Amino acid sequence: MTFAGLTCADVNLPETGCAPFMRETALDSASRPSASRPPNGFLSALSTDDFELIRPHLRTVDLSEDLVLVEIDDTLKRAYLPHRGVISLIVKLARGEQIQVAMIGRDSVFGAFSALGDPIALNSAVVLIPGVASALGVDRLRDAADQSTTFRATLMRHGLAVHAQIQQTVGCNASHSVESRLARCLLQTRDFAGSDKLFLTQESMAQMIGARRNSVSLVANTLQQANLIHYSRGHLELNDPDSLRRSACECYATVKAHYDRLLRPRCEH
Numbered sequence: 001m002t003f004a005g006l007t008c009a010d011v012n013l014p015e016t017g018c019a020p021f022m023r024e025t026a027l028d029s030a031s032r033p034s035a036s037r038p039p040n041g042f043l044s045a046l047s048t049d050d051f052e053l054i055r056p057h058l059r060t061v062d063l064s065e066d067l068v069l070v071e072i073d074d075t076l077k078r079a080y081l082p083h084r085g086v087i088s089l090i091v092k093l094a095r096g097e098q099i100q101v102a103m104i105g106r107d108s109v110f111g112a113f114s115a116l117g118d119p120i121a122l123n124s125a126v127v128l129i130p131g132v133a134s135a136l137g138v139d140r141l142r143d144a145a146d147q148s149t150t151f152r153a154t155l156m157r158h159g160l161a162v163h164a165q166i167q168q169t170v171g172c173n174a175s176h177s178v179e180s181r182l183a184r185c186l187l188q189t190r191d192f193a194g195s196d197k198l199f200l201t202q203e204s205m206a207q208m209i210g211a212r213r214n215s216v217s218l219v220a221n222t223l224q225q226a227n228l229i230h231y232s233r234g235h236l237e238l239n240d241p242d243s244l245r246r247s248a249c250e251c252y253a254t255v256k257a258h259y260d261r262l263l264r265p266r267c268e269h
């Protein structure tokens with residue numbers, strides 16, 4: 001693998017999980033234990049002792065747009081903890097449709113259940129919004145969970161939060177209107193990315209809510225005419241998130257409540 005003329009060996013990549021076109025550096029805090037933690041909710045939730053279990057193994061990697069982190073049925077070798085950007089979990093159907101079932105952003109971790117259970121990926125994972133993440137081997141994450149019950153409990157709660165998002169997405173796509181689904185999904189993307197400005201093509205928005213592209217185009221125009229969003233050539237800005245919440249279905253608040261409960265700081269540090 002090469003990136004900007006570098007090989008895996010040049011940038012000290014581990015032998016496993018050397019994803020294409022991914023540049024990575026050792027985390028500063030790996031050599032400076034007192035340094036602040038990377039800005040990720042899972043890492044922030046860990047006690048000092050639990051963070052030390054994985055700190056030496058964390059690497060900072062770029063999440064480039066459309067980068068495929070794993071394909072369904074492949075072994076997931078690395079877990080990703082976004083600082084910025086959003087990872088999309090996708091199922092692919094036999095006729096070629098690709099439908100997003102969940103997103104993972106700065107508040108959580110991709111790879112929790114691969115570390116706790118089976119390493120074979122149940123869905124594909126692609127970078128939706130480019131950014132930066134901490135990454136480490138799934139085996140390192142598993143080792144930490146085996147060494148510490150509190151680490152395992154935190155990892156399980158983050159995995160459950162993603163599971164809650166997936167099951168709500170199933171109900172949402174089956175029952176709610178395209179407009180309310182798009183509003184829900186844009187608000188979630190905003191939360192996970194931590195920005196009102198998003199780069200999303202109509203194709204990716206259609207995939208995010210399991211709708212046809214022309215339906216998404218019509219609904220995006222409606223939201224824009226109501227001045228809830230501004231959209232131009234993939235550049236999308238949420239002008240009025242509070243009003244957009246009124247257009248969203250119940251699923252936005254339901255998923256947020258699950259996340260707030262499951263990821264709430266515990267008194268176990």
Ligand SMILES: [Zn+2]
Nearest residue numbers: 172176249251
């Ligand atoms: Zn819904």
